[in-house]
Amino acid sequence: MVSIHTDVGSVSLASPLIIASGTCNFGRELSEYISFDRIGGICSKGLTLAPRAGNEGCRVAETPSGMLNSVGLQNPGVDYFIANDLAFMASLNTRVIVNVAGHCADDYIEMASRLNQHTDQIDAIELNLSCPNVKEGCMIIGSSPSQIRELVSNVRSVTSVPLWVKLTPNVTSIAQTALAAQEGGADAVVAINTLLGMAIDIRTRRPVLRNNTGGLSGPAIKPVALRMVNECYRVLDIPVIGCGGISNETDVLEFMIAGASAVEIGTSVLIHPTIPLQIAGNLEEYAEKNRIELSDIVGTLELWG
Amino acid sequence: MKDEYSARLISNRKLNEESSILTFFCPDIAVAAKPGQFVNISCSNLLKRPFGICSADPESGLFSIGVREVGEGTREIREFLPDRRVDVLGPLGNTFPIDDADRLIFVGGGTGVYPLFFALSQAVKRSIPAISVCGFRCVGDTCMIDEFRNCSDRFLVSTDNGDMGIHGNVLDALSGISDSELNQSTIITVGPEIMMKNVAEWAFDRGLPCFVSLERRMACGIGMCLVCTCKIKKVGSDDQFENKRCCADGPVFDAREVLW
Ligand SMILES: Cc1cc2nc3c(=O)[nH]c(=O)nc-3n(C[C@H](O)[C@H](O)[C@H](O)COP(=O)(O)OP(=O)(O)OC[C@H]3O[C@@H](n4cnc5c(N)ncnc54)[C@H](O)[C@@H]3O)c2cc1C
Ligand SMILES: Cc1cc2nc3c(=O)[nH]c(=O)nc-3n(C[C@H](O)[C@H](O)[C@H](O)COP(=O)(O)O)c2cc1C
Ligand code: FES
Numbered sequence: 001m002v003s004i005h006t007d008v009g010s011v012s013l014a015s016p017l018i019i020a021s022g023t024c025n026f027g028r029e030l031s032e033y034i035s036f037d038r039i040g041g042i043c044s045k046g047l048t049l050a051p052r053a054g055n056e057g058c059r060v061a062e063t064p065s066g067m068l069n070s071v072g073l074q075n076p077g078v079d080y081f082i083a084n085d086l087a088f089m090a091s092l093n094t095r096v097i098v099n100v101a102g103h104c105a106d107d108y109i110e111m112a113s114r115l116n117q118h119t120d121q122i123d124a125i126e127l128n129l130s131c132p133n134v135k136e137g138c139m140i141i142g143s144s145p146s147q148i149r150e151l152v153s154n155v156r157s158v159t160s161v162p163l164w165v166k167l168t169p170n171v172t173s174i175a176q177t178a179l180a181a182q183e184g185g186a187d188a189v190v191a192i193n194t195l196l197g198m199a200i201d202i203r204t205r206r207p208v209l210r211n212n213t214g215g216l217s218g219p220a221i222k223p224v225a226l227r228m229v230n231e232c233y234r235v236l237d238i239p240v241i242g243c244g245g246i247s248n249e250t251d252v253l254e255f256m257i258a259g260a261s262a263v264e265i266g267t268s269v270l271i272h273p274t275i276p277l278q279i280a281g282n283l284e285e286y287a288e289k290n291r292i293e294l295s296d297i298v299g300t301l302e303l304w305g
Numbered sequence: 306m307k308d309e310y311s312a313r314l315i316s317n318r319k320l321n322e323e324s325s326i327l328t329f330f331c332p333d334i335a336v337a338a339k340p341g342q343f344v345n346i347s348c349s350n351l352l353k354r355p356f357g358i359c360s361a362d363p364e365s366g367l368f369s370i371g372v373r374e375v376g377e378g379t380r381e382i383r384e385f386l387p388d389r390r391v392d393v394l395g396p397l398g399n400t401f402p403i404d405d406a407d408r409l410i411f412v413g414g415g416t417g418v419y420p421l422f423f424a425l426s427q428a429v430k431r432s433i434p435a436i437s438v439c440g441f442r443c444v445g446d447t448c449m450i451d452e453f454r455n456c457s458d459r460f461l462v463s464t465d466n467g468d469m470g471i472h473g474n475v476l477d478a479l480s481g482i483s484d485s486e487l488n489q490s491t492i493i494t495v496g497p498e499i500m501m502k503n504v505a506e507w508a509f510d511r512g513l514p515c516f517v518s519l520e521r522r523m524a525c526g527i528g529m530c531l532v533c534t535c536k537i538k539k540v541g542s543d544d545q546f547e548n549k550r551c552c553a554d555g556p557v558f559d560a561r562e563v564l565w
Pocket of ligand 3: 522523524525526527528529530531532533534550551552553
C-alpha cells in the first residue's frame with residue numbers, strides 16, 4: 001500500500017492537504033461535513049492579541065475564477081481561542097496549526113508565548129505576515145526582509161513549537177522574504193496569502209468592498225502561487241507549503257512538483273466543504289496507480305534551460 | 306454527516322418576466338428543511354448562490370426555490386433545464402420561530418415572498434391563524450398571489466403604482482389590519498432591508514414581536530469564512546454590537562437585535 005503521508009520538517013502529516021487559515025474558522029462547521037483522519041492539518045482563523053470585529057460592510061466580491069475578501073481578521077482573540085476553541089481543534093485527529101497576526105512585532109511574541117503553554121495541543125504556529133486587510137502589522141512587516149528576520153528570531157526565542165511563516169505575494173521578490181524567514185529561524189514557509197485587489201461597481205462608481213481593497217484568492221491566483229512556491233523552493237533549505245487556488249488533485253501534484261512538501265486549500269473548501277476528502281482519495285489513487293510515495297515528487301520540476 | 310448534494314431539477318416554471326420557481330428532487334434536503342432556511346446552489350460561477358426555501362415535501366423528496374434574475378448567476382439558473390443535476394448545500398441557517406406563535410402576520414416584499422410561503426404553509430399545517438401582506442412594484446412583478454390567498458386567513462396585497470390591491474407599500478396595507486387582529490400576533494417579515502426596518506419599527510410601536518430575514522453576500526454559506534456578517538446588538542446594549550454570521554447565526558434575527 002503506497003502512502004500519501006508527508007512531512008513538513010518535524011511535523012508529520014497524514015496527507016499533504018491542510019485546510020487554510022480563515023476558510024474553516026476553528027473547524028466546527030467543517031467537521032459536520034468531513035472527518036479529518038486523512039487531512040494533514042487544519043489552520044485556525046487568524047488570531048490577534050485582542051478580539052477584533054473585522055471590517056465594516058460588504059466583505060466579499062466574486063471575480064473571474066476567484067473572489068476578493070476583506071474580512072479584516074475578525075476573531076475572538078488568542079485567549080478566548082485558547083479557552084474555547086483549541087481543545088476542539090485538537091480533538092479533530094489532525095495536525096493543529098494556529099495562525100497568528102499582529103499589529104506589531106510584540107503582538108506576535110506575546111501570542112507565541114501564550115500559545116507556548118499549550119504545546120501538547122499545537123503542532124505549529126503560522127505567523128501571518130501577509131494579511132492584506134488590516135492597516136497595521138501583518139503585510140507591512142511581511143514586505144520587509146529585515147523586519148521578517150528580526151520578528152521570526154524574536155518569536156523563535158519564546159517558543160519551541162515549529163514556526164511556519166506565511167508569506168505575502170505582494171512583494172517584488174518572494175525569494176528574499178522567504179530567505180529572511182529562514183534566517184530568522186522559521187521551520188517552514190507558506191506561500192502564498194491573497195493578492196491585493198479591487199472590484200468596482202460601475203453603477204455606484206465605488207469599490208464593491210466597503211474596505212475598498214481585498215485579498216484575491218481561488219483558481220485565479222494559482223499560476224502566481226505556483227511560480228512563487230518554485231522560487232522559494234529553489235533558494236530555501238526549509239520546507240515550502242504551497243497555497244493558492246488549489247481545487248483538485250492535479251493542482252496538488254503541480255504544487256508538489258514545484259517544491260511544496262504540503263499544500264493548504266482555502267477557497268475551494270469554502271465552496272465544496274467535502275473537497276479535501278475527495279482530493280485525498282484521488283491522490284491515493286494516483287499514488288497507487290503510479291506506485292510512488294507522494295513525498296518523492298516534491299521539487300522534481302525540471303526547468304527549461 | 307452533512308454533505309453536498311447533487312439535486313435533480315424536476316421543473317422550472319416562469320412566474321413573470323423576471324422570476325421563476327425551480328423544483329428539485331433531493332430527499333435529504335426536503336426532509337430536513339424548515340421555514341426560514343436557505344440552500345446554496347451552484348452555477349458556472351465560482352461561488353454558489355443562496356436562495357430561501359419556498360417549499361419542501363418530505364414525502365415526495367421535492368423542494369423548491371423562487372429565483373429573481375438580477376445578474377449573471379440568477380440568469381443562468383433561470384435557464385436550467387429539467388433533469389439537470391445541480392450541486393446544492395442545505396438546508397442552511399436558522400428558522401422562523403413559527404411553532405411558538407399564537408397568531409402570525411407575514412409581511413413580504415420582492416423575493417421575500419418565497420421563504421415566507423414556506424412559513425405560511427407550516428402555519429397552516431399547525432393550524433396557526435395567519436394574515437399575509439405582500440408588496441410588489443407593479444402587477445407585472447407579482448408572484449405567488451394565488452398561493453398566498455388560498456393559504457392565508459386574510460391576504461392583503463399592495464403595489465407601488467397601485468395597479469393591483471392597495472396603492473402604496475406594505476405599511477399602507479398593514480394599516481388596514483385592526484387592533485383585535487394584531488393582538489397576540491408575531492410578525493415575520495422578509496424583503497428589502499428598508500422595508501423590513503420599517504415593518505420592525507411598526508411592530509415595535511405596537512409591542513409586537515418581529516423577526517426578519519437578512520440578506521448578505523456570502524461565500525461558504527455554512528459559517529466558515531465570516532464574509533456575510535451583520536451587526537447584531539449585544540445583549541442589553543443599544544449601540545454595542547457583534548458581527549454575527551448571516552448564514553450560520555441567521556438569516557433570521559429578532560428585529561430588536563438588528564443594528565440597521
Ligand atoms: C439568505 C438569502 C436568501 C435569499 N433568497 C432569495 C430568494 O428566495 N430568491 C431570490 O431570487 N434571491 C434570493 N436571495 C438573493 C440571491 O442570492 C441573489 O440575488 C443572487 O445571489 C444574485 O446572483 P447573481 O449572480 O445573479 O448576481 P450578481 O450581482 O452577478 O452576483 C455577484 C455576487 O454577489 C452576490 N449577490 C448579489 N446580490 C445578492 C443579494 N441580494 N444577496 C446575496 N448575495 C448577492 C452573488 O451571490 C454573487 O456572489 C437570497 C440571498 C440570501 C443571502
Ligand atoms: C475568506 C478568507 C479569509 C481568510 N483569512 C485568513 C486569515 O485569517 N489568515 C491567513 O493567514 N490567511 C487568510 N486567508 C488566506 C487563505 O488562507 C489563503 O492563503 C488564500 O486564500 C489563498 O488560497 P486559496 O486560493 O486556496 O484560497 C483567507 C482567505 C479567505 C478567502
Ligand atoms: S458565508 Fe461564509 S460565514 Fe457566512
